[in-house]
Amino acid sequence: MHFGATTLSPAEESLRAEVRDFLAAELPADHFPALGFAARHDPDFSRKLAARGWVGMAIPPEYGGHGRTAVERFIVAEELLAAGAPIGAHFVADRQTGPTLLHYGTEEQRRTFLPGISAAEIFFSLGMSEPDSGSDLASVRTRATKVEGGWTVTGTKVWTGEAHLNHFFAVLCRTSPMEDGKKHVGLSQLIVDLRGPGVTVSPIPFIDGSHHFNEVALEDVFVPDDMVLGEVGSGWKQVTSELAYERSGPDRWLSTFPVLREFLRKAGAAVDDGDATVVGRFAARFWAIRQLSLSVARALDAGQAPAVEAALVKEIGTRFEQDLVEALRVAAEMEVDQGSGSLFQRLLAEAVLNSPGYTLRGGTTEILRSVAAKGLGS
Structure with missing residues (x-):
């Protein structure tokens, strides 16, 4: 198991700024943030992203994609998830099915499906x-x-x-x-x-x-x-390789980010030293997981198949999300009056509803720990 240290290049940081400018222009002021990739199914928004070249990024141009890197796709996905953008229509095909078709599909399948995936015209479950x-x-x-x-x-x-x-x-x-x-x-x-x-x-x-x-x-x-x-x-070999795309991405540790951001925005000076310490600890965990996830993206760009590393990222990331939801729930109930109809309370209610599934979908915690343990022993 190996996680290489990595940072973003100036060009990659420029891409991040470009995506943020796009989201500021496209998302309405009253936008209700989605939590994770199970967001609102909005084909029109997905097609706007596709028009900017931000769907099918890692698919080669000969198949309708843009020939960009897994890290560049990581950056775009990170910004979309942090903003709670409505990416539910295209996300699975873009994250998982497209790369699988590229690696294992026939030439006919690639030419049938990949251009439609890249244009946000064909959606997969x-x-x-x-x-x-x-x-x-x-x-x-x-x-x-x-x-x-x-x-x-x-x-x-x-x-x-x-x-x-x-x-x-x-x-x-x-x-x-x-x-x-x-x-x-x-x-x-x-x-x-x-x-x-x-x-x-x-x-x-x-x-x-x-x-x-x-x-x-x-x-x-x-x-x-x-x-x-x-x-x-060869289905087993293929799906285990496919899970490297599913398990390691930003969607495994950014689902709850809009809730945390709204909590901090509304709480402001009401956050006492105890809450600030809790938030700081979560921030440290968040940054560590992000670095691990980014390292997996770099490995994918290098032609590796980091299935074990991806399993570890998913296990740590989804536990982090559940812990964060519980901490915010306690803070909201015990110390900070956010108002029952506030955006924070609505987001928190949705997060509480969804969080039990975080450590189930894409592999349970027990399964992922078993995968990681085998990787450490090999």
Whole structure:
């Protein structure tokens, strides 16, 4: 396991300033910040970002992208998340599906999907988690059976963000039986049309009635051979590589940033020495996690596959987010009167609602610690 020390270059800092100027001009004064990548699904805003070259940044120009670095994409994502921008439409395709297609997809798949992803015209969801599987992705029960010209897929996926609005998702499924009890063998990824025959999308609403996650039932869904992502039987290798993009980014430690910023803005001089000490400790943790995350982006640019390092960033980052939400909740209740209808209280209520999922999605804390421990022992 290795995290290299790194800083941003003047050109990278200039990009940060450019993004901030864009957000100041585009986000309305009464903008309600979103918390993390599960933000409002706003295709128009996503297309404005795409027009500036800030979607599909790491995708090569020959596929409609911009050939920029993982670090440059890190900077843009960091600013969008800190501002609570409405990035829910394009974020998963940009963060995860695009790089996966670039590394494992066929030439036809790249030319079919990557230009649309880069233009914020094609949106993807994830098709990994299943009922009763938790973070043990190798235990998926969704099965694909070979038929003439393709595969028929039957199974159920859950926690499928924005499946009711997006176009496709990459489904992890079993294409051959386990060998000698080895669950990781015989898994593949298939690209499935979320509006295709046999696909049923049902909402999984939050307790407040809001809707982001879905259950997606697949009943004898036909997927042609040209929609197999990567090699048949290589699904486990592909998704573990893919998780390096999912687990290490700013969305794993910046979801709660708008809440903290609003707390400090409203509390002002009311923050006593005790609260200031707590905030200082969180600031130190925040900066350390940011440096680890940035180091992973540099490693990706160097052609490495830092899956273990990404797992550690995600484990530390999501625990940090949960700890911050709890600290702000206590501070608001015990010492600082923010007003029940204030922006801070509304953001805090949303954070309290969402924070239990931070250490679940993308891998539970226990799974990630196991990955990190194996990496330290190797």
